[in-house]
Amino acid sequence: xxxxxxxxxxxxxxxxxxxxxxxxxxxxxxxxxxxxxxxxxxxxxxxxxxxxxxxxxxxxxxxxxxxxxxxxxxxxxxxxxxxxxxxxxxxxxxxxxxxxxxxxxxxxxxxxxxxxxxxxx
Numbered sequence: 001x002x003x004x005x006x007x008x009x010x011x012x013x014x015x016x017x018x019x020x021x022x023x024x025x026x027x028x029x030x031x032x033x034x035x036x037x038x039x040x041x042x043x044x045x046x047x048x049x050x051x052x053x054x055x056x057x058x059x060x061x062x063x064x065x066x067x068x069x070x071x072x073x074x075x076x077x078x079x080x081x082x083x084x085x086x087x088x089x090x091x092x093x094x095x096x097x098x099x100x101x102x103x104x105x106x107x108x109x110x111x112x113x114x115x116x117x118x119x120x121x
Contacts (some may be wrong), residue, residue: 022049081107088115
């Protein structure tokens with residue numbers, strides 16, 4: 001790459017050559033990993049390649065999608081817990097003990113006790 005920089009001053013030609021080399025490497029060496037590519041190119045050259053940019057964008061999109069999915073799952077979990085907590089006062093009115101309520105709702109006893117105390121105040 002250093003020889004290319006010295007021999008080819010035009011940035012557009014350098015970029016085209018870099019993309020050609022990248023294409024050849026990808027097709028001829030499909031099992032090459034990132035560290036090996038970094039050894040062949042300088043890191044700044046590697047970051048300018050189309051493959052790097054596409055992989056980076058793919059990673060970002062996958063990360064966003066996973067984040068949204070995890071957020072939805074956490075939201076559902078929180079909704080279930082809130083629903084359980086909202087039922088604690090009704091269960092207390094029915095005369096159930098805090099221990100039975102905790103076991104029935106599959107909640108820690110401390111949460112049931114805190115909710116019971118909050119409703120007394």
